[in-house]
Amino acid sequence: MLVSPALGVPDQRAQSWKPQRLHGSAQFPVDGLQYIVLPVGHTETLQKAVDDFAELLEARTGRLPTIRSEGTGRPKNALYFEKVPENRERGGAFTIRRDRTRVQIRSADASGWGNALYAIAEDLLGARWYWSGDLGFEWVAPLRTHFPLGPWHEAPAFVQRRFYPANTDYARRNRLNRIYEFNHNLARVFGPESFETNPEVFAKVNGRRKVPKGSAGTDPQPDFTQPAAVEIAARAAREHFETNPESASFSLSINDNVLFDTTPETEAVVSPLRYFRRRPDYTNLVFGFMNRVAEQVFATENALQTASGKERYLTALAYYWTEPAPTIPIHPRVMPVLTSDRAQWHAPDYRAEDKALIQAWAASGAERIATWDYYFGAPYPYPRQFNQWIAESLRFMADSGVDVFFSQLPAFWGLDGVKPWLGTQLLWDPFQELSTLLDEFYPAFFGPAAEPMRRFYEVAEAHRNTHEGTAEWIKLYKDESGIALFPAEVLRTLRAHLDAAAEALKSSEAIQDTAMEPPLPADRFARRVEVASRAFRLTEHYAAMDRARQALVIACFDGATSEAVAHLLETFQSVRRQYLDEFERYFEDNDYAPERRHLELSQSDPSALARAQIESRSAKATRSLVSDPGLHHRGYAERNFIGPRLPYLDGWHLDYRPSQFFSVEASAQSKGSAGLRIEGADILSVFGRFPVVSKQEYLLSLDASWHISLDNRVHLHFTWLDSEGSTLSSEIPLRWPIEGRDEVTAIQIPLRAPINACAVRIRLVVSRQYAADFFDIESFNFEEIVDGFIKK
Numbered sequence: 001m002l003v004s005p006a007l008g009v010p011d012q013r014a015q016s017w018k019p020q021r022l023h024g025s026a027q028f029p030v031d032g033l034q035y036i037v038l039p040v041g042h043t044e045t046l047q048k049a050v051d052d053f054a055e056l057l058e059a060r061t062g063r064l065p066t067i068r069s070e071g072t073g074r075p076k077n078a079l080y081f082e083k084v085p086e087n088r089e090r091g092g093a094f095t096i097r098r099d100r101t102r103v104q105i106r107s108a109d110a111s112g113w114g115n116a117l118y119a120i121a122e123d124l125l126g127a128r129w130y131w132s133g134d135l136g137f138e139w140v141a142p143l144r145t146h147f148p149l150g151p152w153h154e155a156p157a158f159v160q161r162r163f164y165p166a167n168t169d170y171a172r173r174n175r176l177n178r179i180y181e182f183n184h185n186l187a188r189v190f191g192p193e194s195f196e197t198n199p200e201v202f203a204k205v206n207g208r209r210k211v212p213k214g215s216a217g218t219d220p221q222p223d224f225t226q227p228a229a230v231e232i233a234a235r236a237a238r239e240h241f242e243t244n245p246e247s248a249s250f251s252l253s254i255n256d257n258v259l260f261d262t263t264p265e266t267e268a269v270v271s272p273l274r275y276f277r278r279r280p281d282y283t284n285l286v287f288g289f290m291n292r293v294a295e296q297v298f299a300t301e302n303a304l305q306t307a308s309g310k311e312r313y314l315t316a317l318a319y320y321w322t323e324p325a326p327t328i329p330i331h332p333r334v335m336p337v338l339t340s341d342r343a344q345w346h347a348p349d350y351r352a353e354d355k356a357l358i359q360a361w362a363a364s365g366a367e368r369i370a371t372w373d374y375y376f377g378a379p380y381p382y383p384r385q386f387n388q389w390i391a392e393s394l395r396f397m398a399d400s401g402v403d404v405f406f407s408q409l410p411a412f413w414g415l416d417g418v419k420p421w422l423g424t425q426l427l428w429d430p431f432q433e434l435s436t437l438l439d440e441f442y443p444a445f446f447g448p449a450a451e452p453m454r455r456f457y458e459v460a461e462a463h464r465n466t467h468e469g470t471a472e473w474i475k476l477y478k479d480e481s482g483i484a485l486f487p488a489e490v491l492r493t494l495r496a497h498l499d500a501a502a503e504a505l506k507s508s509e510a511i512q513d514t515a516m517e518p519p520l521p522a523d524r525f526a527r528r529v530e531v532a533s534r535a536f537r538l539t540e541h542y543a544a545m546d547r548a549r550q551a552l553v554i555a556c557f558d559g560a561t562s563e564a565v566a567h568l569l570e571t572f573q574s575v576r577r578q579y580l581d582e583f584e585r586y587f588e589d590n591d592y593a594p595e596r597r598h599l600e601l602s603q604s605d606p607s608a609l610a611r612a613q614i615e616s617r618s619a620k621a622t623r624s625l626v627s628d629p630g631l632h633h634r635g636y637a638e639r640n641f642i643g644p645r646l647p648y649l650d651g652w653h654l655d656y657r658p659s660q661f662f663s664v665e666a667s668a669q670s671k672g673s674a675g676l677r678i679e680g681a682d683i684l685s686v687f688g689r690f691p692v693v694s695k696q697e698y699l700l701s702l703d704a705s706w707h708i709s710l711d712n713r714v715h716l717h718f719t720w721l722d723s724e725g726s727t728l729s730s731e732i733p734l735r736w737p738i739e740g741r742d743e744v745t746a747i748q749i750p751l752r753a754p755i756n757a758c759a760v761r762i763r764l765v766v767s768r769q770y771a772a773d774f775f776d777i778e779s780f781n782f783e784e785i786v787d788g789f790i791k792k
Contacts, residue, residue, distance in 0.1 A: 028101055028147045030124040031061035035078035039070050042110065046081075048172065049114035053121055060125045060139075076101045081113050085309070091159025091403075092177055096120070096152040103147055115175045119154060130421045130445050131413050132170035133591050135527055139520065140444050154428075157398040161427035163375070163409040163420065165595075174424035180404055182315035182337045182370060184216035185251040189236045190229070201229040203261035206640055210259075220259035224289040225266055233289075234296035237314060238303070245307040249335065252293060253317040254286060258657055260321070262640035273642065275660040276324035277353075277473070279682070280642060286322045287330055290314060294331035304333070313368060318361065320473075325360030335404070336361055337370040341474045345389040346464070350471035355396055362401045370404035371397055374474050375423060377412030378598035381542045382486050383494070384415070385461035387422055387434065394423075394430040413592040414535030417457045418442075447525035448508035449501035456497035456532065463490055468710075470770055475711050480603055481550065483543045484710060484738055491543055498536060501529045531592045538586050538599075541579040548572040550737040553606045555613075557745050562614045569610040604715065604735035609749050621787035622699060625690040627651035629701070629781035633666065633673040647673070652780060656684040669705070669744055669778045677776045683767040690782055692720070692753040692760050697785040700733075700749045700762070703778040707740035712773045717763040720754050728754050736775075744778055750785075 036050055050067060058064040068075075084095075084106050094107040094116040105116040121127040126142040160179045163171065171177075191214050195202055202209050203220040212219040222229045237250040260266065260282060269288070274281040294314050298304055305311055313335040316322075323339060330336065338361055345351040361369055373393075377384060394405075405427055411420050418441045425437055442450040467485060468475060476482030486494075505526045521527075552568040560568075587593055627650035634648040642658045647666075654664065659682035667675025678684055692698065700716070708714055714736040720728045733749050753760065762782060766775050 027149060028098055028103070029145050030057070030120065030147065031063055031145070032077050032101060033057065033065050033079055033103070034063070035075045036065050036067045037070055037072075037075070037078055037080050038067060039081045039083070042081075045172065046110040046113055048169075049117045052173065053117045056121050056125050056127050060127075074102070079103045079105065082106045084108055091156050091179070092175060093155035094119070094153070096147070098147045098149060111177055114172065115154070115156075118173055118175055128421075128444065129170060129173040130418070130441060131528075131592065132167040132411070135524060135531070135592070136170070136413075137520075138444050138524075140440065156428045157394075157430050158403050158405040158427045160370070160404040160406070161424065162406045163411075163423065164406065165410060167411075170420075174421065175428055176424060180249040180313065180315055180335065180370065181247075182249065182251045182253055182317060182335070182372070182406070184253050184256045184317070186222060186253065186255050187212065187214050187216040187219040189233055189252065190219075190222045194232055198228050198232065201226045201232060203259060203266075204263050205259050206262055216255045217257065219255050220257070221254055221261065223261040223263070223266065224285050225261070225263075225269060230289065230292045230296065233293045237293065237297045241297075241303060241312065246310075247312070248306055248310045249313045249315050251315045252290060253315060253337070254319060254322065258321055260285075262642075267641045271641075274324075278660040278680075279323070280321050280658060280660075281324045282321040283318065283324050283326045284328050287316065287326050287334065287336070288328060290316050290334045291328070291331045294334050298331075298333050311367070315370065317372065319372075323357075325357055326364055329365040332365060332367040334366055335368050335370055336364065336366050337372050337404075337406070338402070339372040341374040342389050342393040343374065343384070343386040343464075344468075344471035344473075344475060345393060346386070346466075346468060347471035351389075354393075358397060358400050358402060368404060369400075369402045370406065371402050373405070373407035374477075375407040375409040375419060376474070376477070377416040377419070378410040378594035379478055379601060380412070380415075380476065381483055381599065381601075382415065382539050383417070383457060383460035383536070385417070385419065385457050385464060387419065387438070387461060388465070390419070390423060391426055391430070391434040394426045398430045410594045410598045412535060412594050412598075414532040415539070417453075417532070418445075445525075446501065446528060447505070449504045449525055449529050452497045452500035452504060453529065453532070456494055456501070459490075459497065460486075460494060472711060472768065472770075478601055479711060479713060480601055480735060481546055481713075481738060482711070483539070483546050484550075486539075486543065488543065488547065491540055494536065495540065498529065498533045502526070502533070505529065534586065534590070535593075538579075538582055541575070541582040544575045545572070545579040548575045549604070549606060549735075552610055553734065553737050554739065556606070556609050557741070557747070560613070562616055565610050565613045569607065569614065572610075573607070602732060604732040606734055608733050608751060609747070612748050612750050621785075622783035623786050624781055624783050626688065626781050626783075629779045631667070631675050631777065631780060647676070652686050652688045654684065654686060657682040667776050667778050669703075669776065675776070675778045677774060678766050679769060679774045681766045681769045683765065686764040686766075686777070686780065687762060688782070689721075689759055689761045692757050693784075694753055694755050694757050696753050697788075698751050698753065698760075699783045699785055700747075700751065701779070701781040701783065702747045702764075703744050704747070705741050705744050705776045705778075706736060707742075707773050708736050708738055708775075709770050709773055710738055712738075712769050713765070713767045714775055715763075715765045716749070717761075717765060718751065719761040719763075720757040721759040721761065722756050723758045725759070728757055 054065050080102060082104055092111040092115045094105055094112040096116055097104045105113050107113050123143045124145055126140045128138045128140055130136050130138055161176045162178050163176060166176060190212060192212055195212055199209060201222050203223050205220050210220055233252055240250045241247060269285045270282055297314060313333050315335045315337055317339055318336045319339045340354055409420060418438065422437055425432060442454045446453040548571050552572045555565050555568050587596055631649055634650060636645050636647055638645050644663055646654055646664050659680060661680030663679050665677045666673050667677050669675060715732055716734040717732055719730040722728050
């Protein structure tokens with residue numbers, strides 16, 4: 001860890017944003033510490049915190065304390081560690097007391113000891129870790145330089161404070177921690193072995209039980225109405241606690257899908273069917289099951305606590321169909337984990353609804369409430385700033401009794417800016433003023449470039465708040481066209497702020513405190529600005545690629561001239577190459593890039609659509625592989641009790657996720673019962689599998705009209721299969737642009753089967769439809785070209 005003295009003169013005044021503490025008179029200076037006395041059997045985590053603190057103290061004062069082990073005397077001018085009972089210092093809380101020149105840190109565990117060391121480093125030395133790594137470290141003016149005579153006590157508002165993934169050093173230095181587990185886990189509890197002995201505990205979905213594979217993504221949920229399912233889950237929890245005597249939780253969170261049992265027994269529990277945020281309400285079903293499991297697991301006193309006295313819980317995600325609050329009491333030792341994208345608090349109705357939801361869960365009877373948030377940087381390819389809502393939501397949750405926090409945050413440091421550090425500070429004390437934290441961060445971290453860098457991030461935040469529109473769960477997540485939220489003129493404004501930041505650094509010399517050596521690198525502000533500029537350069541290239549792609553598709557739909565389409569195709573392919581080149585450069589020698597996998601989004605390529613338009617070709621002779629391209633309705637049925645009523649088709653099949661306003665009717669262009677008009681879809685797939693011949697040419701034809709808004713996604717997927725049904729390759733030849741067309745548009749896409757292809761699986765996927773969205777299909781055909789092409 002590279003550290004150096006702070007800039008400026010230490011400021012002894014207490015800052016308004018720090019937690020209220022009972023400080024006495026300041027008589028013993030931090031630079032008076034000569035010894036750190038480690039307890040016997042101390043942890044590696046504490047050792048790292050002590051090493052950090054000693055290095056900081058030496059850098060700040062020029063004095064390196066001697067580290068000694070407990071039992072080698074009790075020297076003066078020393079720092080000691082004392083363990084106290086768990087119920088006195090929870091979640092990494094600590095108390096610092098001073099007896100003359102001996103300073104005692106008291107906590108229930110080593111994490112509290114480490115938190116105290118970092119609190120001393122922050123307050124008395126002025127150390128900050130705004131970002132991870134050496135470049136993320138900065139000195140600020142200390143709040144004070146002396147230890148108080150009276151007790152210095154801090155207890156975090158959130159006993160668990162976890163970002164995932166997080167740099168280990170960054171998490172420790174900013175007092176993040178991990179206590180509870182609550183990820184999707186039922187696929188492990190109800191695995192293939194259980195299916196062999198107790199098949200009845202597995203969900204029967206639409207009349208069929210599927211053999212589980214141990215996948216939280218694809219395995220159906222268990223049948224929550226089965227008593228044997230309760231027995232299996234309770235046994236798994238008991239075995240876990242017996243094997244792990246210090247474990248404070250066991251997850252029984254649902255698998256990451258909505259493959260729930262559809263038998264009359266489940267129907268009876270969830271009926272009359274209610275909806276929340278347009279999704280079916282299965283909360284009572286799942287949390288009723290959790291209650292029954294908890295009654296068995298915690299029937300004996302020794303199961304209630306860990307070996308060291310920590311309370312134990314069964315955790316369960318309040319997720320998707322189990323997001324709404326229950327109408328039944330919840331067992332005290334069931335910990336609901338409220339999943340919500342609170343970036344969506346920009347929408348007043350969603351914010352009010354979410355606050356009411358939090359309060360309803362807090363009144364459910366559960367002893368402890370957790371939250372799972374979505375602070376994502378990556379995979380969003382733009383500055384996803386919502387600091388206002390981070391501050392407001394954390395404060396509200398803390399006030400409401402939520403005290404366990406988890407969020408996904410694959411840090412995109414240059415575009416996330418203050419977000420990770422701000423989150424760490426507010427998780428410890430959410431009642432700090434947001435403006436005060438921001439007023440510290442920008443000047444300290446960007447120096448002379450503070451003002452333009454602050455405008456860069458805050459303009460991005462204001463634009464997202466104003467233009468993201470109707471709230472939706474993790475809106476625009478992994479949406480290739482989500483960048484449309486930021487038009488070209490807004491991106492130019494943001495680039496101008498970055499340019500102004502770079503210019504401010506050129507015209508200003510970084511102020512250094514020459515009274516103490518060595519100073520932090522003089523170029524650190526410029527390097528931090530460059531981290532942001534480099535990340536935003538990727539944003540600009542990505543936006544240019546998507547704008548070119550949408551312009552190309554729209555021109556093809558408009559029937560533009562072959563010359564115009566050829567020019568747009570050339571432009572798209574050029575800017576796509578530039579983006580891919582920039583993508584590779586971005587990950588070269590870049591410590592502040594997210595993991596590559598977080599930015600590798602699947603992308604559509606409309607080149608085949610464009611080439612068909614350019615060459616103005618039509619097939620001489622074709623043979624349809626679809627029984628009925630006109631999509632005539634052969635009958636109607638509900639898949640299960642949730643509905644809705646859907647048509648039967650020859651040649652195509654429908655799969656979907658139920659939602660409140662979802663409907664599939666006949667096409668508005670049809671004179672009878674034919675075609676498909678899709679509205680209110682959470683996700684729907686129109687799919688079929690067809691035999692193909694290696695290297696043979698084919699033609700997909702589709703006549704449709706549509707209205708597609710931001711975040712509504714319509715894709716065409718092709719998956720080419722070999723003789724054994726394994727995937728050879730897959731492609732997305734078309735993603736519909738964000739626009740509306742009431743008139744039917746004819747679309748043709750020529751394709752060539754790859755070598756060794758024996759079949760193709762075609763899927764038209766419609767997802768996340770909003771109130772005005774529809775997709776209306778008049779005909780849908782897939783043909784083999786048997787006699788080549790001719791010019792139209």
